[in-house]
Amino acid sequence: MSAATQHGQTPYYFIPAPSHFPVLTATGLFFVILGAGQWVNGHGWGAWVTLFGFLMWAFILQGWFRAAINESESGLYGSRIDVSFRWSMSWFIFSEVMFFGAFFGALYWTRLHSLPNLGSLENALLWPDFKAVWPSAAAGATGSPAGIVEPFTTMGPWPLPTINTLLLLTSGVTLTIAHHALVAGNRGKTILWMWITVLLGATFLCVQAYEYMHAYRDLNLKLSSGAYGSTFFMLTGFHGFHVLVGMLMLLFITLRLMKGHFTPQRHFGFEGAAWYWHFVDVVWLGLYIVVYWA
CATH class of the missing domain: 1.10.287.70 (Helix Hairpins)
Incomplete structure (x- = not known):
């Protein structure tokens, strides 16, 4: 072995x-x-x-x-393995930063470069009906003068995205409380706050699922709704997937805590999952500002 x-x-x-x-x-x-x-x-x-x-x-x-x-x-x-785990988790989270950075970069480039360029005088002969506005929510104001992008309504920050923001920020607080309780040797308190954190993560996913149903049913906002629809669902959808992964990580860490795993001195499995969850929180704050408010 x-x-x-x-x-x-x-x-x-x-x-x-x-x-x-x-x-x-x-x-x-x-x-x-x-x-x-x-x-x-x-x-x-x-x-x-x-x-x-x-x-x-x-x-x-x-x-x-x-x-x-x-x-x-x-x-x-031993301690050498602990160091290697910390470096591995750090590089993994860095790769996730680059992953989301690519999608944030696509949104930035579309809004501040591609859209103005397509609406410039140089392209007026090729796209005479194109209007360089964001978000391109109406027919004739899209990157599709032929009308193949159906009119849609954009998703605002209230109430569902704001509720999800409060859920994730609260989960970061409860996770931190659980961490301090583990370091203090209070396993019962740790388990309690971990279950609360898992519940908040699950609630976030339920609210986001309802948000997607609302987008499709009431706003006609789809993945095919031009650049706005594609960037909206790619960013929020991949983030939702990461919330699911993080919630499962925290769930299994909680089950391990209930089995007596981890000590106040050695608990990097807990810390690694906590790092990942706080990363998910930070990404959502960026999404909340750039996608829903900007």
Whole structure:
């Protein structure tokens, strides 16, 4: 399982044995991509292949995570591993910053560069009916003078986005309270505030699902609603997915706390999930200002 160590002694650096988990996880993702590609191209069987891939991927990951948890609780992870975990989580969050930065950059470039350029005198002969306004919510004021973009209403900040902002900001506070309680050795208080945090995250997702229903049903706002619709749903949709991932991380950390895992001195699993959740909070604040208010 690892390099040989004396009984009861934490190894200087843990080296795991060769594992079948990476190749099986990659196989599950292969079926996800294969099925999704066929599904969007009109092949009904692609949906079942996608479902199979997701189930396989999730089953393999739970086994992989269970093995890592067992290694941690067995005392195989020393200070060197803790440092490597911190660097790994830091780089992972940095990659997520770049991910969202690309979509924020697309929104910025569309509004401040592409749209004015398309509405300039140089393009007047090519697009005589184009109006360089944002958001392009009405027919004739879109990047589609041919009228293939249906009129829609933009999503304002009140009330649903503001409610979600309060939910996420509150969840950041409750998570911080739970962290301080864990450091103080108060496991019961930690578990209580963690459950509150998970509940706030789940409520956020429910409110966002209702917001999407409202957008489609009442505002005719869709992914196909020009540049506004595509950037709106790409930014808020990917953020919602990250909220789901973060909420699941916090849920499993809470279940581990209930099993007696983590100590006031060693609890980076908790801290890593908390880092990720606070990152999700910060991204939402940017979305709330740029997408709903600007």
